[in-house]
Amino acid sequence: MNSPKRFPTVGDDSGLAQTDWLYKEELQLALRNKGMPLEALRYTITPTGLHYLLVHYDIPDIKPEEWRLKIDGLVSKPLTLSLEEIKKRPSQTIAVTMECAGNGRALFTPRRISQPWLVEAIGNSEWTGTPLSGILKEADVQRDASEIIFTGLDRGVEGDQVQSYQRSLSVREAIAGDVLLAYEMNGEPLQPQHGYPLRLLVPGWYGMTSVKWLDKIEAVAEPFEGYQMARAYRYAQSSDDPGEPVNLIRVRALMIPPGIPDFMTRTRLLQAGPTTLTGKAWAGRRSVSRVEVSVDSGSTWSEAQLGEPISSHDWRTWTFLWNARPGTTILCVRATDSEGNVQPFHQQWNFGGYGNNAIQCVTVVVE
Numbered sequence: 115m116n117s118p119k120r121f122p123t124v125g126d127d128s129g130l131a132q133t134d135w136l137y138k139e140e141l142q143l144a145l146r147n148k149g150m151p152l153e154a155l156r157y158t159i160t161p162t163g164l165h166y167l168l169v170h171y172d173i174p175d176i177k178p179e180e181w182r183l184k185i186d187g188l189v190s191k192p193l194t195l196s197l198e199e200i201k202k203r204p205s206q207t208i209a210v211t212m213e214c215a216g217n218g219r220a221l222f223t224p225r226r227i228s229q230p231w232l233v234e235a236i237g238n239s240e241w242t243g244t245p246l247s248g249i250l251k252e253a254d255v256q257r258d259a260s261e262i263i264f265t266g267l268d269r270g271v272e273g274d275q276v277q278s279y280q281r282s283l284s285v286r287e288a289i290a291g292d293v294l295l296a297y298e299m300n301g302e303p304l305q306p307q308h309g310y311p312l313r314l315l316v317p318g319w320y321g322m323t324s325v326k327w328l329d330k331i332e333a334v335a336e337p338f339e340g341y342q343m344a345r346a347y348r349y350a351q352s353s354d355d356p357g358e359p360v361n362l363i364r365v366r367a368l369m370i371p372p373g374i375p376d377f378m379t380r381t382r383l384l385q386a387g388p389t390t391l392t393g394k395a396w397a398g399r400r401s402v403s404r405v406e407v408s409v410d411s412g413s414t415w416s417e418a419q420l421g422e423p424i425s426s427h428d429w430r431t432w433t434f435l436w437n438a439r440p441g442t443t444i445l446c447v448r449a450t451d452s453e454g455n456v457q458p459f460h461q462q463w464n465f466g467g468y469g470n471n472a473i474q475c476v477t478v479v480v481e
Contacts, residue, residue, distance in 0.1 A: 137227055139227060140227060140228075140229075140230045143228070143229045143230070144229065144230055146169060147166075147167050147168045147169060147229055148166065148167050149166050149231060149232070149233075149234025149235050149236075150164050150165060150166045150234050150235075150236050150237050151164065151234065152233070152234060152368060152369075152370055152371055152393075153370055153371075155368060155369070155370045155392075155393050155394050156370060156392075157238075158238070158424065158431070159209065159238060159239060159240055159300060159424075160237040160238045160239055161300070162239065162299055162300050162302065162305060162308070164237070165212075165237030165238075165239055165299075165308070166212075166213075166214060166234060166235045166236055166237045166321075167307055167308070168214055168216075168229060168235070168321065169268070169307060170268060170270060170272070170279050171268040171269055171270030171279065172268060172269075172270065173268070173306050173307055173327075174266075174267040174268050174269075174327050176267060176306075176310065176311065176327065178197065178311055181196070181197065181311055182194050182195060182196055183195045183196075183197075183200065183295075183312060183328055183329070183330070183331065184329070184330045184331070185249060185250075185253045185330075185331045185332075186330070186331075186332055186333075187259070187263075187332035187333035187334055188255065188256040188258060188259040188333040188334060188335060189250075189253040189254055189255050189256060189259075189333050190253070190254035190256060191252065191253050191254050192253065193249070193252065193253050195249075197297060197311045197312060200244055200249075200295060200297065200312065201244075201297065203244040203248055203249070204244060204245065204248060205242055205243065205244055206242070206243065206244070206245055206294060207240055207241065207242040207298075208240070208241060208292060208294070208317065208425050208427060209238060209239070209240050209241075209423075209424040209425045209427065209428035210238070210239065210240075210241055210315060210317045210425070210427045210428060211236070211237075211238045211363075211394075211396040211427065211428045211429045212236070212237055212238070212239070212321045212324065213235060213236045213320060213321060213363050213366070213396070214229075214231060214235035214236075214320065214321045214322070215320035215321065215322050215347055215360045215468045215469060216228065216229055216231050216235065216466070216467055216468060217231045217233060217234075217235035217236065217470065218231060218232070218233055218461070218467075218469075218470025218471065218472060219231050219466075219467030219468070219470060220232050220467075221233075221470060221472065222461075222463050222464075222467050222470060223463075225467060226465065226466055226467040228466075228467060233368060233474055235321075236368070238394070238396075238428050238429050239299050239300050240299070240300050240301065241294060241296040241298065241299055241315050242294075242296065242297065242298035242299075242301070243294035243295045243296035243297050243298070243312075243315060244294065244295050245291055245292075245293065245294060245295075246288055246289070246293045246294060246295055246314070247288075247289040247290070247291055247293065249295060249331075250262070250285075250288060250289055250331075250333075251289075253333075255285060255333045256333065258335050259285055259333035259334060259335060260284065260285060260334070260335055260336065260337065261282045261283065261284055261285065261333075261334050261336075261337055261338050262282060262283050262284075262285060262288040262331060262332070262333055262334075263280060263281075263282045263330075263331070263332045263333075263334055263338050263340075264280065264281055264282065264283070264314050264325040264328060264330075264331055265278050265279075265280045265325070265328070265329050265330040265331075265332070266278060266279040266280070266309075266325045266326055266327045266328060266329060267327040267328075267329045268326065268327055272341060272346070273341050273345055273346070275341055277340070277341055278329070279325060279326075279342060280325070280338070280340045280341075280342055280343075281314075281322065281323055281325050281340075281342050281343060282334075282337075282338035282340070282343055283316065283323070285333070287316075292317045292427065293314070293315065293316050293317070294314075294315040295312055295313075295314065295315075295328070296309075296312070296313050296314070296315040297311060297312050308326065309326030309327050309328070310327070312327075312328045313325065313326040313327065313328055314326075314328060317399070317427035318362055318363060318398040318399030318427060319361055319362055319363065319398070319399075320347075320360055320361070320362070320363055320468075320469075322342065322346075322347050322360070323361075343359070344356075346466065347359065347360040347466065347468065348360065348466060348468075349464045349466075349468060349469065350464060350465045350466060351463075351464060351465055352465055353465060355465065357464070357465075360466075360468045360469060362398045362399055362400075363396065363397065363398030363399075364397075364398065364455070364457075364469050364471040365395075365396070365397040365398075365400065365402065365449050365450065365451040365455050365456070365457060365471060366395065366396060366397075366449060366457060366471045367393060367394070367395035367402075367405050367432065367447045367448060367449035367457065367474070368393045368394060368395075368447070368474050369391055369392065369393035369407075369445065369447045369474060369476060370391075370392055370393050371476045371478075372384050372389055372391060372438075372445075372476075372478060373385070373478060381477050381478075381479060382476060382477065382478040382479065383478075383479050383481065384438055384478050384479070384480050384481070385438075385480070385481055386438050386439055386440050386480050386481060387437070387438060388435060388436070388437055388438075389435075389436050389437075389438045390433055390434070390435055390436075391407060391418075391433070391434045391435075391436050391445065391447075392431065392432065392433045392434070393431075393432060393447060394429040394430065394431060394432070395420070395429060395430050395432055395449040396428070396429040396430070396449075397449065397451035397452070397455075399427075400451040400452045400453055400455075401426070401451065401452040402420065402429075402430050402449050402450070402451060402452075403450050403451060403452050403454075404417060404420075404449065404450040405417070405418040405420060405430075405432040405447065405448070405449045405450075406418060406447070406448050406449075406450075407434040407436070407445065407446070407447050408445070408446040408447075408448075409436055409443060409445055410443065410444075411443070411444040411446065411475070412444075412446045412459065412473065412475070415448070416434070418432040418433060418434040418447075419432065419433050419434070420432050421433075432447075438478075438480045439480060440480050440481060441479075441480055442477065442478070442479050442480070443477075443478055443480065444475050444476070444477050444478070445475065445476045445478055446473050446474065446475045446476075447473065447474055448473045457471050457472065457473050458471075458472055458473065459472060459473050460472055
């Protein structure tokens with residue numbers, strides 16, 4: 115494979131950094147995928163068009179009248195189901211916060227040359243589908259099955275391999291009652307980029323687990339060693355380090371940057387006086403126990419007020435009243451989960467750029 119091409123930023127008198135390198139491949143990925151603008155944290159349910167998006171390969175060309183979901187492998191009753199047949203099964207709607215495992219990748223130093231997320235790879239939607247547990251029970255998964263493999267219809271090249279996007283879950287994880295075969299997002303059929311006609315939804319796990327454009331579900335006896343399990347999505351320290359698998363979402367809080375932005379730097383401009391800071395916090399399968407705000411670059415912290423979540427899988431609103439005084443300051447926010455895990459100032463680096471839940475800081479100029 116060709117090495118990434120890079121070029122320096124153009125220097126001028128704007129005060130922007132002039133020593134960073136931009137990679138054409140990163141720009142290409144960033145234009146195909148998109149993050150959620152942080153001002154969209156104002157919405158309890160993220161509008162579909164503002165939800166973050168990551169498409170690994172291409173959006174597949176699927177003809178709905180021909181599409182069928184296949185369930186086979188170590189099952190007693192293999193199934194082939196149309197979308198209409200799946201919709202006839204019992205349905206469930208749940209609000210779920212979904213975050214990309216690479217959220218924060220571009221903030222690591224050095225950074226992995228991949229999708230250059232800052233902190234916007236997030237969204238909170240209402241998903242409707244049928245519980246996967248019911249389909250697996252209907253297929254009668256055999257006792258010697260240990261994992262369930264999920265195969266999407268999107269194909270591409272990664273790690274010098276031609277492959278379909280595939281992930282697996284243990285049978286125990288797959289039959290959890292909140293895992294869905296989802297066909298609606300925010301009350302509407304899935305849009306093509308979000309996995310139409312059917313996707314997996316695994317609450318509490320980073321987004322790579324929720325395989326889109328589902329084609330096949332297969333029960334197997336041995337642990338699945340496909341690329342997206344064994345080589346990608348690992349907390350590794352080098353390209354040949356196996357590392358630990360990336361799985362559950364880490365605790366995080368984000369704030370809506372207050373005031374108005376400078377167009378290029380996004381530095382915030384704000385009028386002095388009482389200001390309500392607000393945002394959202396989430397912790398995957400754990401709950402958020404506390405959110406704290408610092409108005410002095412993290413030197414001191416004060417507790418914010420927490421709102422109630424819609425479900426056990428979605429984010430919580432937090433608010434904090436700040437008396438903004440003239441000058442330049444750095445606002446920071448951090449969350450703590452129900453097991454006492456606190457967001458760090460600096461997350462431990464890893465080769466793939468995964469799980470970076472470092473504290474968010476926002477520079478504000480108060481007039």
